[in-house]
Amino acid sequence: MSDKKVVRASHVMKSDFAEVEGLMTIAEALEVARERRTRVLIVKKRHADDEYGLVLLSDIAKQVIAKNRSPERVNVYEIMTKPVISVRPEMDVRYCARLFENVGISVAPVIGADSVEGVLSYNDIVLDGLL
Numbered sequence: 001m002s003d004k005k006v007v008r009a010s011h012v013m014k015s016d017f018a019e020v021e022g023l024m025t026i027a028e029a030l031e032v033a034r035e036r037r038t039r040v041l042i043v044k045k046r047h048a049d050d051e052y053g054l055v056l057l058s059d060i061a062k063q064v065i066a067k068n069r070s071p072e073r074v075n076v077y078e079i080m081t082k083p084v085i086s087v088r089p090e091m092d093v094r095y096c097a098r099l100f101e102n103v104g105i106s107v108a109p110v111i112g113a114d115s116v117e118g119v120l121s122y123n124d125i126v127l128d129g130l131l
Helices: 024-037 056-064 091-104 122-129
Strands: 018-019 042-043 053-056 106-114 115-119
Touching: 018 024, 024 042, 024 056, 042 115, 053 056, 053 106, 091 106, 091 122, 115 122
Parallel strands: 018 042
Antiparallel strands: 042 053, 106 115
């Protein structure tokens, strides 16, 4: 049996994310991202039976800027990914990396007890998970 310590998602996740409303404009969401100095925006649930959404700055670049759309006229819900693929705080980062590869994502919210606790990326797994 291996004595290797299991590194969990909660050990390496980052808390540099912001929550926004789906009805916000991209311009408003970008202000929140600038204020919080984050590249990850979690879209809040509208009600108990709703799911979280996700917007990355790369989504804004691809779906707003590259298409010459006005950030003041595009709402967050129009470009968000929803529902998000998430990981549990207690999940082993090796399985997080496999999940990311299998579904083609590079960032996922860490959701525990029905709230977002942090955000996990490949960078976090590699830089902090291999200690």
